């Protein structure tokens with residue numbers, strides 16, 4: 201009999217009266233808040249999962265593909281009591297069907313999920329200040345402790361999933377650690393210290409007014425452990441990895457969106473940066489931007505997306521990439537590590553190398569003697585004293601000349617791992633023959649010229665940085681040519 205408006209008004213009124221006299225207040229924590237995923241929802245879910253397993257009567261169990269752990273969760277529309285500082289609260293998991301699929305720019309999940317927290321009004325102050333912080337902290341702890349590290353990729357090519365994520369994730373299970381990583385122990389320690397300082401450096405970054413992020417450039421021949429190093433970093437710090445496939449990113453603004461959707465405490469990786477980004481596209485449709493070098497675009501962040509207006513935004517530029525790593529957007533969120541890898545540092549654009557951009561340049565080189573010892577220990581379980589002294593000396597003499605990568609050495613050791621003596625013997629032979637071959641070919645630059653390989657690489661790096669300064673003075677045309685991170 202009543203018109204719907206009136207009915208609605210009545211309901212609202214009674215609701216108000218009810219809440220006025222009720223001694224409880226309620227907080228809704230919905231899974232999706234507008235378009236963004238609500239971090240608190242995930243935290244509550246994780247927090248309750250750690251403890252619901254003991255207290256709940258009806259639970260939902262989930263196990264993600266490839267994951268090693270089972271997660272407990274509150275069943276739909278079930279509730280559970282929790283106590284915090286002698287205050288009792290009630291959590292309810294509310295799941296409702298989404299009624300109509302209203303027009304949205306992306307499909308929303310069919311179910312609307314959320315937690316409702318019920319607390320006594322008089323406890324409100326306590327809960328809001330400390331309980332929620334406590335939950336966030338516990339959730340992070342749990343995530344880091346018993347959940348697998350996640351490896352994210354953007355292989356979907358820019359499309360979003362139903363929860364609005366451009367990233368797809370799988371549990372990250374790479375077993376590489378700093379202990380198993382074969383490289384110069386001194387350098388290794390330096391890197392570990394650097395990572396430690398970074399992870400504990402919140403105050404420092406705050407004080408110095410720097411964004412809390414750090415960049416590493418790993419360079420060296422294939423098979424020298426660049427990818428293994430990244431895995432070791434992630435395992436060491438307990439961070440997730442975002443493996444950014446640049447070829448799947450179509451524009452600078454898409455790149456920015458991807459960045460915005462990464463979480464704190466993560467490593468953002470671009471592998472083989474010299475190959476994965478080819479900025480020649482930009483030259484093709486550069487009508488709109490011909491007269492602009494990336495240097496001026498870079499200094500004017502507002503124009504960073506200028507090239508997208510060109511044609512449907514099908515380009516990603518060096519300036520976009522640089523903005524990604526250290527423009528204003530790079531510090532949405534915090535505690536991020538950027539790692540770029542390349543096989544050819546000399547092919548990189550100087551703008552990427554100049555100081556302050558990538559904080560640490562790490563050269564991963566051919567297997568040297570300390571690395572060899574680590575590999576012997578990894579694969580054969582041999583300590584130094586387990587190997588015959590003469591053999592060891594001989595290995596030390598030839599290993600650098602052989603220019604074998606740790607991957608080559610690993611392969612040789614795996615092949616004969618059942619017969620350890622034979623493994624060592626064959627490895628030595630292999631090292632010797634390769635060493636002799638290299639010397640004969642005059643391949644070893646240390647002998648033909650006066651520089652060792654490392655010095656040459658350092659030279660190259662220095663030259664690349666120097667040349668940037670000259671380029672800044674040169675005319676537009678030259679910069680256009682340089683506007684390609686993958687110089688041929």
Ligand SMILES: Nc1ncnc2c1ncn2[C@@H]1O[C@H](COP(=O)(O)OP(=O)(O)OP(=O)(O)O)[C@@H](O)[C@H]1O
Nearest residue numbers: 380381382421422423424425426427428606607610
């Ligand atoms: N420094 C190292 N310490 C231990 N193992 C190594 C090392 N380098 C290479 N390996 C072994 O060789 C394999 C290949 O190494 P990895 O993928 O890390 O090389 P990469 O430098 O990333 O090569 P690419 O440049 O081709 O990507 C790994 O599975 C690892 O077992």
Ligand SMILES: [Mg+2]
Nearest residue numbers: 426427428471
């Ligand atoms: Mg690799």
